[in-house]
Amino acid sequence: DFVVKGARPIPDKQSYEFIRDNINGNCLYKPNLIQDYCNIYSEWILSSKLNKLYNLDKFKSKKFVHGTSQSFDFFYLINHKKRFRIFKGDFMYHQIMWRNGYEWKYIEDGEIEKNDAVIFSLPFSDYGDIHPRTNDVLDKCDELKVPVFVDCAYLVMARDIEFDFDRKCIEGISFSLSKGFYGAEHLRVGIRFTREDIDDPVDVFNSYEMVSYISCDIGIKLFQNFETDYIQNKYHEKQIQVCSDLFIKPSNCVIFGITDETHLKFSDYNRGTNWRRVCISNLIGDMNSLKK
Numbered sequence: 092d093f094v095v096k097g098a099r100p101i102p103d104k105q106s107y108e109f110i111r112d113n114i115n116g117n118c119l120y121k122p123n124l125i126q127d128y129c130n131i132y133s134e135w136i137l138s139s140k141l142n143k144l145y146n147l148d149k150f151k152s153k154k155f156v157h158g159t160s161q162s163f164d165f166f167y168l169i170n171h172k173k174r175f176r177i178f179k180g181d182f183m184y185h186q187i188m189w190r191n192g193y194e195w196k197y198i199e200d201g202e203i204e205k206n207d208a209v210i211f212s213l214p215f216s217d218y219g220d221i222h223p224r225t226n227d228v229l230d231k232c233d234e235l236k237v238p239v240f241v242d243c244a245y246l247v248m249a250r251d252i253e254f255d256f257d258r259k260c261i262e263g264i265s266f267s268l269s270k271g272f273y274g275a276e277h278l279r280v281g282i283r284f285t286r287e288d289i290d291d292p293v294d295v296f297n298s299y300e301m302v303s304y305i306s307c308d309i310g311i312k313l314f315q316n317f318e319t320d321y322i323q324n325k326y327h328e329k330q331i332q333v334c335s336d337l338f339i340k341p342s343n344c345v346i347f348g349i350t351d352e353t354h355l356k357f358s359d360y361n362r363g364t365n366w367r368r369v370c371i372s373n374l375i376g377d378m379n380s381l382k383k
Contacts, residue, residue, distance in 0.1 A: 093373045094337070096360050098216070098245075098270060101326055101346060102376030106272040109316065110309060118308035125297055128307040129153035131314050132282045136266060139319040141250040146257035150264060150284035154297045155307060157279035159244040160184055162265040163210065165291050166240045167193065170208040173238075177210055178224070179363035180217030182242065185210060197363075198224070203231040209260075212242040214249050217362045219342025219349060221252060232260035240264070247271030248322050248345045262286070270346065271322045272313060273376070279303065280310040329375040339369055346372045 118124060133153055137144060156162045167175070167188060175195040177185050189195040203209065209232055215222035232239050239260045244267040246252060256264060264284040269276035288294045296302060318324070326345050334341040339348035339357065348369045352358050360367040 094357075095370045095373070096362075096368070098346065098368075098370055099372045100270050100273045100276060101248075101322060101372045102378040103273045103322065103325070104376075104378045106313075106317065106321075107274050107378065109313070110272065110274040110278070113309055113312050114305060116305070119304050121304070121308070124304055124307050124311075125155055125300060125302060128155060128311050129282060131311055132266070133284075135314040135319055136246070139246075141252075141320045141323055142246060143253040144246075145255040147264070147284065149257060150286050152285045152288045152294070154283045154285075154293050155302045156265060156281040156283045156293060157303065157306070158269060158276075158281045159242050159265040159267045161279075161281065162263060162283040162293065163188070163240065163242070165293055166208070166210065166238075166263060169289075169291060170238055173206050173208040174204070175210065176203065176207050178215065178217075178222055180215070180366065180368075181210070181212055182216050182244075198228060203228060203235060203237055205235045205237065207232075207235075207237050209237055209239045210242060211239070212245065213254060214245045214252055214342075214344055216242075216245065217364050217368050218366050219245070219249070219344035219347040219368070221254065229258050229260060233258055236260065238262045243267075245270055245344050247319075249343050250320070250323050250327070250345070251343050268310065268313065270344075272317070273378075275309075275313070278306040278309055280306050280313075326375050330371065333371050333374045337369065337371070342368075345375075346370055 176198050179197050214220050241264045248270050266282050268280040323345050330341050330345050334348040339350040342349045350367045357367045357369050
């Protein structure tokens, strides 16, 4: 299908060929590769000219994770006695995990309480922009000392996102390249930020170098050869045109258009909110093999 409900990276020929041509085993014995990866990644994130992120540097511990989803697993583990909270329409991975013995509830279905733990995506998964209730929820979490984890997997393909991470309640943040570079979703190129080392499994498998060196190596090469805003700069105008053709609104994430339940074609693209997110990646990519 060329328009989908999911979230797929844009079939971008340049990044595809770059990843394909740079995968090799020469990196497997490189010294300091993981730390170099984390340091370069954090600098690359903050070099965006389209987004403004403040106080990420207050999170001193930077660790490789196999995609953002692995960082969630250990947030669940640390907070397993709490009730988890997410906005409706957020990453379905959370609900799949929580059906195995975890207590959880949508944020829309009740006030944040003291024994809660919150996860939300930034930009928000179902909207492509900051969720309008984000600051109100963070204020309550600060007040009640509720732990919060921020999923920034979509920032690699976003614009006009301004956010300050300097909130007492925020305990962790993760980023990923999966939605920005075609093929990177199979490499699981992620990073987790915490204020300090917390001696959890992420810290342990980083210290013992139990990570994918190939993913670290390709990540570094992507950082060195592609600007942070590459995918936005290349496809933003095409996103606007395709969304116009489909009678939907361009979101701040370049792979999405947004509409509502009144749209004749996309009214059933329902993730539990008033928005209808439409993934247009295959319509705006430049790999001819995916075209009809």
